[in-house]
Amino acid sequence: MVQEKKKKCTVCFEPSGLCIDVPPGSTLLKAAQQVGVYLTSICGGDGYCGKCKVIVDEGQFESRPTTLLTPEEMRENVVLACQTKVLSDMVVTVPKPHALETSQILLDTDTQRFSQLAAEVPEGVFEFEPLVQKLHVKMSPPTVSDNTADHERLYLAIRKQIDAPIMQTGCRILQNLSKMFRESDYDVSVTIGRRGGTTEVIEIEPAERYRTNYAVALDLGTTTVVAHLVDLTNANTLDTEATYNSQINFGEDYIRRIIYAEQNDAFDEMQNRIVHDVNNLIVTLASRKRIDLQDITTVTCAGNTAMIHFILNLDPTQIRKEPYIASAGFVPPIRAAEVGIQVNKRALLYCLPSVAAYIGSDIVAGILVTRMYTKDGVSLFADIGTNGEVVLGNKDWLVCASSSAGPAFEGSGVKHGMRAGAGAIEKLQIRRDGSSQIKTIGDGRPAGICGSGLLDTLGELFINGIIDRTGRIKQNHNPRVREGEDGLQYQIIQPGNGYQEIFITQADIDNLIRSKAGVFAAIRVLTESTQIKPDDIDIIYLAGGFGNYLNTKQAVTIGMLPDIPLEKIQYVGNTSIAGAKTVLLARKALETAEDIANNMTYFDLMSHPGYMDEFIRAKFLPHTDLSLFPSIKAQAKQVKGS
């Protein structure tokens, strides 16, 4: 039956019940984006990631043929939202795995948990001196013999308390000065903010207000946005919150988002999305703690270079084109309101500095928090997220590189991969009998495998000889190894008893190996260039959203990190948010972050002559050159020999 085309089609999404009118011919993905229904879309709508599956309950549509759907799924009216055009009013169900609406702020245990993975803010290292402070300023009222103008009287009084050689005050503040001083009898609270070498008088209020001063630190991740609410009067973190980055509808990684924005002139929308996410977090935190948004005077943020560009609406298009140039690495503080963040309208937004297009302020934050820039010995910092960024160095030098090996350890490009949320397998051991011993986040039924679980999976498969050194699944009469749609796959969880089957495919394994190889090759480029041997490395800091049960040993087993004693490998969690919080509390820390960013030498891996070789060599487990992994060599032998 061919239905007559309508001018507008109403598409409703279940279970949220959100509906939107779209012109016929729109894709379901677009409709979902417009109404704010979250659909995973790693490929940005190109039809090859297969993540945007939805179920059509009612209505006419037209779908492009795809190999990404099983015959069962087709029978059940599952479609790829990005490949499906709306032809009539429709009702569509969004299946659980990506059932997240952007209107749903609080991401319960998933992101709550993630938000607690923050590295510790280094204590006692920086003097407690917030970027934005409220000072209690009491001046003696003027007399005929002491007739200094109000504005200069204020400056004199401020300079008695703090070092502020260069000061600035906006016209709006000056206009109220006279009245404010007389009403308060020259006893006021003065909010001052630091802008480079300049101290700005941001606000003048009645004296008692100096005791109320809050701030928000942000980690703008490609996948997850984390916010910490901080009391600036005592440096206490009051609460934390996290949400998915709702730009994710436009592509799972930021390169795809840049392309999408270019093709659709959607930079403003990209900014709106992230600002919307940030506002959701802030409003949630503030209302939970009964804090007036007007009392938030500072926002700091760290994130990769693209995310910083998105939130400021700087042009990010050159980030993805050779020679990969950011609009700005060092962004001056601006009013948070200027980008739409709903805090005090004169509050300042500080972005931590970045080093290059692919070494963002999240990495600078990591160096700040681990304090490797102060140490005599050499440290290695590796942040495994959507990309794998690596920094090597000590107090005298810092080198860094970024491997764009893909977000496999964040669960993308892995059939049963998922983020570190409820039900994710975060710990896995393969027993002698071939059965799996697992631990899931929240201890519920397993729904997929998150970063630390994937690390375990790869390591266990290798150690147990289920895959060979190239990662190939061996057809060893292992009952868990079966032929799937895309070749061999290994069954981690058997179906039945209400459990869903969870397995890992050859393609998944290849993706994970590519990711780990990218990270290791980056490390090799840095260590070779600086002639640092594994023994020279005092400590490895591993950052990222793996989960608290991360088994650092597995990172060595699979050859992602150099083979050094395990006690020298430290999982530091989310150092990005920790860095954002550190600078919030200590303006010297922001200066230090700037020094770090200035002093880091960036290696562009794509143009580095040795990188490709290193990458190919690292695509073995643990590596083609086993002499680099003596402990694994021994262990592998032991297992085989047992």
Next chain:
Amino acid sequence: MVQEKKKKCTVCFEPSGLCIDVPPGSTLLKAAQQVGVYLTSICGGDGYCGKCKVIVDEGQFESRPTTLLTPEEMRENVVLACQTKVLSDMVVTVPKPHALETSQILLDTDTQRFSQLAAEVPEGVFEFEPLVQKLHVKMSPPTVSDNTADHERLYLAIRKQIDAPIMQTGCRILQNLSKMFRESDYDVSVTIGRRGGTTEVIEIEPAERYRTNYAVALDLGTTTVVAHLVDLTNANTLDTEATYNSQINFGEDYIRRIIYAEQNDAFDEMQNRIVHDVNNLIVTLASRKRIDLQDITTVTCAGNTAMIHFILNLDPTQIRKEPYIASAGFVPPIRAAEVGIQVNKRALLYCLPSVAAYIGSDIVAGILVTRMYTKDGVSLFADIGTNGEVVLGNKDWLVCASSSAGPAFEGSGVKHGMRAGAGAIEKLQIRRDGSSQIKTIGDGRPAGICGSGLLDTLGELFINGIIDRTGRIKQNHNPRVREGEDGLQYQIIQPGNGYQEIFITQADIDNLIRSKAGVFAAIRVLTESTQIKPDDIDIIYLAGGFGNYLNTKQAVTIGMLPDIPLEKIQYVGNTSIAGAKTVLLARKALETAEDIANNMTYFDLMSHPGYMDEFIRAKFLPHTDLSLFPSIKAQAKQVKGS
């Protein structure tokens, strides 16, 4: 006949033909202000200055009785606009003397002439380095091995050209950086502005634009606003223009305007007026020189403290109340657009610093321009305008005071007084036979007497024995001395042959003497406090809008300035506009102005124990103590003896 009251009455003003609807009961002054018809109103509408006279041609009105109108005037339907309520539609004629509409921008010879009285900008003293500069910045495009972000690349390139340790760039600029650099192949014009210790990137344009950069210097006088249009690429003054300050409807002096604004909550309107005047000047200059307003990147202004408060809409109410405190003496640069000045929307507005409520930035500008702050010998600076400000000092110290003796030498409070415009008697000599030899501005028929003419008048009356040392007109059978409405008066111009009678009354003389006594008493307070004798004074700079034919000798004759050799007295004209222009061209000059303002010691005369005595002693001609004026003593004897 009592006409029924209307809801709205239309009042039309001739000769401009401007009309406005007002509710019945409104005053004519208010109606004139609303429609933008200029009426003089020294008392601010209180009904006792008698300056707001208009002629009612048609319509019903209600006037309060007044002694300020002659019976003839009453017969001719002359009324005080401020004391006259509108009861019906009306047609009113504004007589010539104050027939100036604010909509009439170009004040022909009057203010044209005034605008040319500018003191010279000191040449070669300050390095030519405009507050806002356009730099031609050519960068090498980035490569993989030179991957500095655009923003930092820009800073590096700027710092190769100028000293700019602390830099700032707004988000709007950063957002366009990437595109701009690529379109121009990294060859651009960069507009930078100095804000205290910070250098701000104001604009980035195509390279060829660096050759186009204009600025406006302003003198915000209580009576007259002067603007100079300057080409910042070569320091040339392209054109000058002046207009009356249209706030004048709210009071001739700024104290009255503050009171008016307080009583009528009219601070916004006060700001609008002055900004409107400034915009008129700027538009006039720009269109005459065919310059795009967008190419004006800088505005500097000097003026008394109240005027600076008005234009920025700072609260000026404490200026007039003990202990006389300004909201701000040092005003940070802001965007000119923020106060409504219609130039480039990112252009900066710089106000020169002031010293105290009654020593404004116009005086600081005077010290800057005369360079007395650099000299070994002691200089005296006296600016005779609405107030009489006096500064004494040298390179080591500066003291200052302000006498609020009234604007008599600007023609206010003097029956036939007028500003230095066309027809003003600017030079007067009384011949042996009693007849007057005069010179008028523009050489036309005399319409009144301006500052320099009034100085001559007082001096000549005294030297010729027509008034005694107390200023009293002698009844000596001098045919020019007659009994007028308010006692004796001296006829300067006899009526007839198309000439109008011009005379000076006893009240006029008393006003002039009060003004000169105020100035001299202020000088005495400063010289006594610093133990400086007349002989110690190397030079006297006399500033103000007197006119180019100012006879400095008369200023000594009447006892306004100390009796020092005449070659040591220099008329310097409008130093306020010259100072504003100096800082425009040399940022070091602004820093110097700040040093000057910081280092000046202010004497509050009202609370000074010796001032009143000095004032009373100075109310004689030239002074009670003739030993202070040896040359005048000799001259007076000579005249008498002849």
